[in-house]
Amino acid sequence: MKSKLQALTVHEALQGLAAGDFTSVQLTEACLAQIEAVDGQIRAFLQVTAEQALAQAEAADRRRAAGETAPLLGIPLAIKDVLATRGVETTCGSRILQGFVPPYSATAVRRLEEAGMVMLGKTNTDEFAMGSSTENSGYFPTRNPWDPERVPGGSSGGSAAAVAAQEALAALGTDTGGSVRQPASLCGVVGLKPSYGRVSRYGLVAYASSLDQIGTLTRDVEDAALLLNVIAGHDPLDSTSMPAPVPDYTAALTGDIRGLRIGLPAEYFVEGMQPAVEAAVRAAVEELARLGAEIVPIHLPNTDKALPVYYLVAPAEASANLARYDGVRFGFSAGAESMLENFRQTRGQGFGPEVKRRIMLGTYALSAGYYDAYYLKAQQVRTLIKRDFEEAFQQVDVIAGPVSPTTAFRIGEKVENPIEMYLSDIFTISVNLAGICGISVPCGFDEQGLPIGLQLIGPYLGEERILRVAHAYQQATDWHTRRPALAAL
Amino acid sequence: MSVQLTETEVRHVAELAKLRLSDEEVAAFTHQLSAILDYAAQIQEVDTSAVPPTPYVLPLTNVMRDDEPAPGLDNAEALANAPDHDDGYFRVRAFFDE
Numbered sequence: 001m002k003s004k005l006q007a008l009t010v011h012e013a014l015q016g017l018a019a020g021d022f023t024s025v026q027l028t029e030a031c032l033a034q035i036e037a038v039d040g041q042i043r044a045f046l047q048v049t050a051e052q053a054l055a056q057a058e059a060a061d062r063r064r065a066a067g068e069t070a071p072l073l074g075i076p077l078a079i080k081d082v083l084a085t086r087g088v089e090t091t092c093g094s095r096i097l098q099g100f101v102p103p104y105s106a107t108a109v110r111r112l113e114e115a116g117m118v119m120l121g122k123t124n125t126d127e128f129a130m131g132s133s134t135e136n137s138g139y140f141p142t143r144n145p146w147d148p149e150r151v152p153g154g155s156s157g158g159s160a161a162a163v164a165a166q167e168a169l170a171a172l173g174t175d176t177g178g179s180v181r182q183p184a185s186l187c188g189v190v191g192l193k194p195s196y197g198r199v200s201r202y203g204l205v206a207y208a209s210s211l212d213q214i215g216t217l218t219r220d221v222e223d224a225a226l227l228l229n230v231i232a233g234h235d236p237l238d239s240t241s242m243p244a245p246v247p248d249y250t251a252a253l254t255g256d257i258r259g260l261r262i263g264l265p266a267e268y269f270v271e272g273m274q275p276a277v278e279a280a281v282r283a284a285v286e287e288l289a290r291l292g293a294e295i296v297p298i299h300l301p302n303t304d305k306a307l308p309v310y311y312l313v314a315p316a317e318a319s320a321n322l323a324r325y326d327g328v329r330f331g332f333s334a335g336a337e338s339m340l341e342n343f344r345q346t347r348g349q350g351f352g353p354e355v356k357r358r359i360m361l362g363t364y365a366l367s368a369g370y371y372d373a374y375y376l377k378a379q380q381v382r383t384l385i386k387r388d389f390e391e392a393f394q395q396v397d398v399i400a401g402p403v404s405p406t407t408a409f410r411i412g413e414k415v416e417n418p419i420e421m422y423l424s425d426i427f428t429i430s431v432n433l434a435g436i437c438g439i440s441v442p443c444g445f446d447e448q449g450l451p452i453g454l455q456l457i458g459p460y461l462g463e464e465r466i467l468r469v470a471h472a473y474q475q476a477t478d479w480h481t482r483r484p485a486l487a488a489l
Numbered sequence: 490m491s492v493q494l495t496e497t498e499v500r501h502v503a504e505l506a507k508l509r510l511s512d513e514e515v516a517a518f519t520h521q522l523s524a525i526l527d528y529a530a531q532i533q534e535v536d537t538s539a540v541p542p543t544p545y546v547l548p549l550t551n552v553m554r555d556d557e558p559a560p561g562l563d564n565a566e567a568l569a570n571a572p573d574h575d576d577g578y579f580r581v582r583a584f585f586d587e
Binding site for chain 2: 099100101103104197198236239240242302305307308309311312319326327328329330331332333335336337339340341342343344345348350351353356357358359361363364367373374376377378379380382383384386399418419426433434435450460487
């Protein structure tokens with residue numbers, strides 16, 4: 001048993017709880033103490049629900065003492081603040097939802113609760129999950145535990161930082177264009193984005209509905225499989241959730257990838273990417289070859305069109321989804337004299353700059369005279385991106401590449417240049433446009449000691465394949481066991 | 490193709506989206522949205538003749554269910570987050586004065 005309970009993985013903690021080595025209350029107290037010690041600087045949490053967490057931990061201990069079992073009984077987790085939590089303020093990192101207390105919980109959250117989760121609190125995010133650095137939070141930026149002068153990535157930066165800084169054993173995030181995988185890569189943890197529809201979006205506050213998907217941030221691949229086991233599956237409350245059977249994802253973790261064909265897309269190694277990232281990812285691919293996988297050079301020719309397609313499709317969907325913030329039924333209201341003026345002022349004051357930018361972009365792309373040239377055209381090119389993957393998966397089982405072209409950048413470095421910021425997601429966005437699955441696993445560090453992620457991409461509902469490869473890689477390497485020193489804190 | 494929005498166009502889009510923007514925001518968005526749209530315009534080079542659009546990726550069509558009544562939020566729950574309410578209703582400002 002490790003001396004620091006908050007440093008355990010979920011599967012280690014489950015073993016310790018089952019063996020009676022410690023209680024859920026002790027485990028939860030260790031996480032809360034770590035939050036107390038480091039979150040003043042990291043700022044991963046928008047809200048810590050300490051009292052409720054300890055009550056849930058006590059209940060979990062009682063259930064365990066009574067002989068009950070559940071997949072995550074007594075495990076302390078953090079939840080990204082774009083997921084509705086009944087009775088617990090949910091802001092989406094936005095001032096427009098300050099004080100909003102949902103009357104119901106997201107299905108993914110409810111399933112974790114039914115599986116025995118202890119919820120530690122709600123984690124920081126770029127406002128409405130729009131961003132790649134968590135600097136767009138309407139409250140404060142989160143800092144990278146490996147270097148507090150740098151961003152943790154985004155938009156699930158709070159969840160990634162909380163797991164990396166040992167404040168929570170694992171966390172839920174959401175991924176619309178890379179928002180689980182990119183912060184996982186920048187914080188040195190494992191980030192899984194399941195296929196579109198694999199996890200119910202009910203209670204996930206909508207950003208771009210055809211792309212949004214709930215995912216996990218964990219310390220290793222086994223934990224990702226354990227959490228996916230709980231949250232995956234059809235939900236009658238989300239008609240876009242897939243009515244496909246849910247396998248036991250831990251059964252896919254055989255450690256054996258001999259004979260598996262892994263595609264290496266030429267388009268994922270581009271000029272301008274950080275040399276240390278390319279070197280680490282290529283070394284990781286060599287490791288996969290050493291483990292018996294066959295490496296196959298492939299092409300995804302429309303990769304460079306993914307970013308422009310995304311920045312038409314996602315804002316268009318966002319502009320429609322965010323029309324509901326009208327200052328009437330919930331959230332901030334400016335209190336202007338007329339109804340229309342109240343709409344304008346509520347939205348003008350309640351939304352931050354990036355959200356307004358995307359609403360404007362989407363409204364323009366959908367407006368009269370521009371629909372065919374922008375929105376429809378983007379949907380057609382999206383088809384080509386999806387076909388690229390379908391053709392690639394005729395030849396290979398899994399695709400490997402980088403997660404992000406750089407390691408964690410400095411706070412403030414890209415805020416004035418939206419396109420520069422958007423480029424952080426060039427290797428992750430295609431996966432969302434195609435609706436398939438991807439995972440980020442730690443595969444090295446740059447010369448400044450900042451983590452680098454390897455991305456493994458699978459076909460639709462191919463989670464078992466990417467989990468198996470990622471797990472085999474972790475069996476052979478120890479990058480995922482490195483933790484930030486947090487010495488400067 | 491070079492995209493250059495005018496401030497008038499940006500103000501028009503802001504009105505469509507019901508967003509009150511400051512003059513500084515209009516100026517900044519005129520510049521930034523032009524740059525983003527100019528960048529996005531590279532998809533115009535792609536030949537998409539006979540390519541159908543992909544608005545969503547699910548291999549599902551017409552998800553149906555029986556129309557069965559079930560309890561929803563009660564009145565107090567539905568109003569709990571309202572900025573203003575009265576007698577069980579959301580209270581709004583007069584709509585037709587403009």
